[in-house]
Amino acid sequence: MNSEPNSETVAPDPPLTPPTRRRSKWRIIVQLLLVLLVFGGGVVTGGALAFRFVRQRMQNFETQSDTMIERIHTRMVWKYDLSDEQSAQLKEILRRNFDDLIALRREFRPRLAAEMESIEEDVAAILTESQRAEWRENFRNFSDVVFPGVYQSE
Numbered sequence: 001m002n003s004e005p006n007s008e009t010v011a012p013d014p015p016l017t018p019p020t021r022r023r024s025k026w027r028i029i030v031q032l033l034l035v036l037l038v039f040g041g042g043v044v045t046g047g048a049l050a051f052r053f054v055r056q057r058m059q060n061f062e063t064q065s066d067t068m069i070e071r072i073h074t075r076m077v078w079k080y081d082l083s084d085e086q087s088a089q090l091k092e093i094l095r096r097n098f099d100d101l102i103a104l105r106r107e108f109r110p111r112l113a114a115e116m117e118s119i120e121e122d123v124a125a126i127l128t129e130s131q132r133a134e135w136r137e138n139f140r141n142f143s144d145v146v147f148p149g150v151y152q153s154e
Contacts, residue, residue, distance in 0.1 A: 055148055065102060069094045109150050116143060116151040 057064075072094055077087050120139050124132045143151040 055145075058148065065098045069098055112147060113151045116147070 069091070073087070073091050076082065076090060080086075082090060120136065123139075124135055127135055
């Protein structure tokens with residue numbers, strides 16, 4: 001037996017593995033920021049659209065109450081499988097209560113407007129002329145967003 005290694009046998013080549021590509025830290029950071037920007041933009045856009053939708057519905061609550069009653073009525077008849085008698089009673093209940101809500105809203109609106117005018121004037125009284133102009137503009141914008149159609153400052 002020969003203790004020397006056979007020169008005719010070739011050592012097997014190591015398996016070929018593709019070279020690993022290292023990602024740059026900056027590339028990862030940019031990708032994360034892009035993902036956050038896209039999803040954050042979606043959240044902001046969705047929130048703004050939902051806010052506008054609800055605000056528009058609240059502004060038109062009085063003028064479109066019949067449409068709202070019909071939608072609620074149709075949905076409840078379908079969902080709860082109401083009989084004709086229950087359907088008629090539901091429609092009467094919705095109409096009566098919507099009329100009460102509209103009356104309550106009309107009653108409350110002047111009181112809310114008076115309170116908002118009081119806030120605007122009390123704060124404006126302690127401000128300088130330049131601050132007062134900016135305050136009135138900001139308060140007007142706030143009022144239009146939070147209480148649309150309720151308070152119209154001078």
